[in-house]
Amino acid sequence: MDIRKIKKLIDLMIESDLQAIEVKEGDQSIALTRRNPVVAAAVPAMPTSSVEAAPVKKSPRGAVETSPMVGVFYTAASPGEPTFIKVGQTVSAGDTLGIIEAMKIMNPIEATQSGVIEEILVKNGEVIQFGQPLFRYRA
Secondary structure: OOHHHHHHHHHHHHHHOOOEEEEEEOOEEEEEEOOOOOOOEOOOOOOEEEEEOOOOOOOOOOOEEEOOOOEEEEOOOOOOOOOOOOOOOEEOOOOEEEEEEEOOEEEEEEOOOOEEEEEEOOOOOOEEOOOOEEEEEOO
């Protein structure tokens, strides 16, 4: 199976919002599975191979901090207090970026790297999902 056919399958998955697809062609087969966040990975052609699809939507450059859990996101320790970070602010690895409340427990979200915050992708009080992008660093 050539790479053009694989790319067409990936495009079909994205357009149709499919999570998985498997195609067999003679003695060759390929299985594609999407995950969020998704990293495209190509595997050399073999009789049976697996490839992860490209991201659902193209996003701007820059590393992204994602949610480690499901819960409610807060930008400050309590109402009326200053937010932990602002767009354009320089943060160091370990700095608190926000809080996620899960099962009445407040869980601090810490920066996994140092950099400048380019974008805050969620709003205060928003319910977020596991793996959901929260912050984007400047590229």
